[in-house]
Amino acid sequence: MDLKGKVVWITGGASGIGLATARAVLGKGSKVLITDKNVVLGEKVAAELGPDVLFKPADQTKPDEMIAAVEAAYEKWGRIDGLVNSAGLGSAVNALPITLELTSPTQFRYVVDMEEAKKGIVPLEPFMVDINIDLVGSFNAARIAAYYMVKNEPDEHGERGSMVMLSSMAADKYALGNAAGYAAAKAGVLGLSREIAYGCGSAGIRCNAILPGSIDTPLISIDQYPEEFRPVAEVIFADALYKQCFPGTKNGKPENIASMAVELLQNWFATGGEYRVDGGYRS
Numbered sequence: 506m507d508l509k510g511k512v513v514w515i516t517g518g519a520s521g522i523g524l525a526t527a528r529a530v531l532g533k534g535s536k537v538l539i540t541d542k543n544v545v546l547g548e549k550v551a552a553e554l555g556p557d558v559l560f561k562p563a564d565q566t567k568p569d570e571m572i573a574a575v576e577a578a579y580e581k582w583g584r585i586d587g588l589v590n591s592a593g594l595g596s597a598v599n600a601l602p603i604t605l606e607l608t609s610p611t612q613f614r615y616v617v618d619m620e621e622a623k624k625g626i627v628p629l630e631p632f633m634v635d636i637n638i639d640l641v642g643s644f645n646a647a648r649i650a651a652y653y654m655v656k657n658e659p660d661e662h663g664e665r666g667s668m669v670m671l672s673s674m675a676a677d678k679y680a681l682g683n684a685a686g687y688a689a690a691k692a693g694v695l696g697l698s699r700e701i702a703y704g705c706g707s708a709g710i711r712c713n714a715i716l717p718g719s720i721d722t723p724l725i726s727i728d729q730y731p732e733e734f735r736p737v738a739e740v741i742f743a744d745a746l747y748k749q750c751f752p753g754t755k756n757g758k759p760e761n762i763a764s765m766a767v768e769l770l771q772n773w774f775a776t777g778g779e780y781r782v783d784g785g786y787r788s
């Protein structure tokens with residue numbers, strides 16, 4: 506797909522990977538719809554990015570808000586060609602309460618908090634939050650985008666639209682130890698993406714998934730952790746980086762993922778794929 510003059514919808518576009526992707530597709534001459542639940546940030550970035558950006562506050566899990574946002578972009582620009590589904594988060598949850606034990610300044614292990622474990626069954630809610638936002642929310646965005654994409658005239662390759670889903674290295678290898686909801690949802694996103702690619706291909710709609718490694722965004726910022734947990738969080742993130750082939754102990758940047766998203770939006774022969782951009786973590 507030639508992105509010039511096209512309309513790309515980016516969920517979670519007020520921050521991190523979504524924001525970097527918004528900048529990248531604007532650079533290709535697209536118009537951009539950003540949806541995000543963070544209204545203050547969304548309005549700020551839309552003002553910075555200029556008139557080819559429309560920001561609409563929309564929670565990924567709320568069908569009415571999402572549909573209203575896309576309808577506004579459709580009314581303004583008359584088409585929706587691309588979706589980059591970047592809204593997401595992770596909660597702390599496992600089947601038993603988990604705590605971390607530092608075994609040396611650079612090593613840790615996950616251990617069940619036995620006292621807590623005997624006090625009661627862990628709550629279901631954090632798991633449901635992750636599934637709802639990261640997996641159900643991804644399908645919500647996909648079904649809405651697909652409805653508008655089928656209205657497009659096919660291009661010379663028969664293409665009507667392209668979707669890019671943000672999964673994670675947590676989908677198939679990286680264990681965070683206390684992220685059962687996030688890992689399950691991100692693995693689900695891979696299945697969802699393949700099914701959309703296969704099932705919607707005859708309508709000229711492509712779908713691919715990206716599995717980022719550790720990327721410098723607010724999502725993995727140490728600052729979000731309570732102060733007493735920060736040294737442990739540093740160890741966890743350092744542990745992930747030790748397993749990269751390249752570039753050693755450095756996180757990736759949002760732009761590393763954005764450029765892959767742009768390639769997948771553009772490349773008409775790429776569909777049903779899973780693309781790792783993780784410094785070789787999975788190798």
Ligand SMILES: NC(=O)c1ccc[n+]([C@@H]2O[C@H](COP(=O)([O-])OP(=O)(O)OC[C@H]3O[C@@H](n4cnc5c(N)ncnc54)[C@H](O)[C@@H]3O)[C@@H](O)[C@H]2O)c1
Binds near residue numbers: 517519563590638673
């Ligand atoms: N940063 C990483 O290391 C990393 C690694 C693997 C996968 N990912 C995935 O990449 C995607 C983007 O993450 P990021 O690192 O840019 O994080 P980020 O926190 O910078 O951006 C995520 C955005 O999603 C928005 N959001 C969260 N819940 C929402 C909801 N219910 N409705 C609407 N918007 C919502 C947030 O407000 C935020 O603006 C996520 O799906 C994340 O799981 C990130």
